[in-house]
Amino acid sequence: MSQRVTLKTIAQYTGLSVTTVSRALTNYSDVANDTREKISAAANELGYYPNQTARQLQKQRTDTIGLILPTYGPRFNDPYFSELIAGIGDELALYNFDLLLSTRAPGVNEIAAYRHMVEGRRVDGLVVVRTRKQDPRIAYLSRSSFPFVAFGRSDLDIDFSYIDEDGETGFLQLTQHLISLGHCKIAFISPPMNLVFANYRLRGYRLALEKANITYKPVYVIPGDLTRRGGERATRKLLAMEDPPTAIIAANDLMALGAISVLNELGLIVGKDVSIAGFDDIPPSDMFSLTTLRQPIYDIARQLSAMLVNMILNGTIEKKQILLKPKLIIRNSTGVPLIS
């Protein structure tokens, strides 16, 4: 590898001091015009590029934000994450910020990964996704007064910036849609109950039942894990019941797709024999004509990143909370129940 070109190299080459070279190259303060030109000519010629690490150390800023993906199990594959990353990446590009990414399963190592980024000063801020009720990440970041934004709320008594979907209202609407079609045996495949949105979504579901005077049956609520496999397992259980539901609401689209694939396998017709609905409206969902609640993940990710960068750049203290209404998308996976 050829000898690195540093400010020193240019300084020696031009016979000027390192300081002057630095100033000329960052368009700082007053440098004589011909000096500036001489220096940038030399910089070009020598192929100078500033060492970001040195700059970071000096400026105590990394121009980087961090994201640690909570991956449950190996080989996670969730369109949610690719939309998220695309949104964050595209937005950060506008500010010349970089994204430092780790994948880590929730648990002990997880906080270590956060410490590494935070206390190791690898990033200027963090995006926290899939918030949990007693979220140790949020507790930790808040305690460290480190800049962060979250995709989702938490049950902690902590004031922080977030964007979230109003899952309660969403599932209220969705469940009411099914009820209006004539369903009263409606099952719910829930997310892991430590996730905050699990409660909101479940609450919306229960509220709709209540309003329609349908008795809430706990056996109809099966815990899922947000993966397709999880959706499949839960659906199999539900359909094996002696009094199976006529409609299944999954807490996200991926599990709903799992449900659909089980129905297909059993030769049941989606939206006829059993109605299915989800949440997210990820790319494949329209192809299955899945009734769902649309959550603009990409846009939310962009907005979150913008919020975070502004916090960092302006040192903003006040927190911003945004609650979005998901949009009900009715497709053919939900229909009137068969007369039984």
Next chain:
Amino acid sequence: MSQRVTLKTIAQYTGLSVTTVSRALTNYSDVANDTREKISAAANELGYYPNQTARQLQKQRTDTIGLILPTYGPRFNDPYFSELIAGIGDELALYNFDLLLSTRAPGVNEIAAYRHMVEGRRVDGLVVVRTRKQDPRIAYLSRSSFPFVAFGRSDLDIDFSYIDEDGETGFLQLTQHLISLGHCKIAFISPPMNLVFANYRLRGYRLALEKANITYKPVYVIPGDLTRRGGERATRKLLAMEDPPTAIIAANDLMALGAISVLNELGLIVGKDVSIAGFDDIPPSDMFSLTTLRQPIYDIARQLSAMLVNMILNGTIEKKQILLKPKLIIRNSTGVPLIS
């Protein structure tokens, strides 16, 4: 934000020198046992965590590898990328490496993003994906003798490490499968032709036709862009021809899914009215019973990362080239053609 704890803080606290503290904390050389204990006690108490930036500057190593996602158009969403990131992230976690990620459309800014990571010394190595025939990224990295590995080959006369799928053999098999079913009007939705794998895949397709004495018809080859929308557009064109194909091979699953969605829309039955096949075997593909060539993206990503980290850690010079055979997965999207 509370005062940062550095080596100096601990040094003052314990009355020892910064050097000794550093040595004690990195388990280096000989430090008296009680000194070491005293120091780690103090470090714990004060909540010390080494500043990674400073360490990087000193060691001239970042323990980070870079990935710049070539995103065509806004809101890209390709399961290919999430599998890739998952694989890289999981593997890097084993080595305590981080991943620095950018999204950038191919073009002028793209190389700037590479320069930023390479010459700005932000990373120790790079993963290049979706290689192109005259790939400026590979040319650049090779010229800079910067460690990198690629997912895919290139037409450049450059020796570098890569893993690639044998697309030619794959598409030969896939096309022969369709021919054996009785198809002779087989269309091909190609990737952008500047991508290296486009040629291999096209070549496999043509080779199969040739071997079966089927005349190659250029009108049956439509350029796509690897997205679902692109697959839809191409399919519409193909089906509107006066002599439409009975089978459509798409260069990747995403475009194949686009083809399927057009067929559904037109009320045509997949695998019956028209056969469809793809490449990748991404998660949704099995749900559409898509015949495809399986490419283990996640595993390839892990292996690529391992190769790269080894190059970095051991300063390996010799290049490694791996060509994998994709596996033909026959499902119901391909069937015998209708008698016409």
Next chain:
DNA sequence: GTGAAAGCGCTAACAC
């Protein structure tokens, strides 16, 4: 075994 000194490459305060 421990410390002093130098330096990674850069920016910033202060002189002149």
Next chain:
DNA sequence: GTGTTAGCGCTTTCAC
């Protein structure tokens, strides 16, 4: 306008 000095936080000779 430009140079000198100091320092970001760490590791690494080289003395003692």
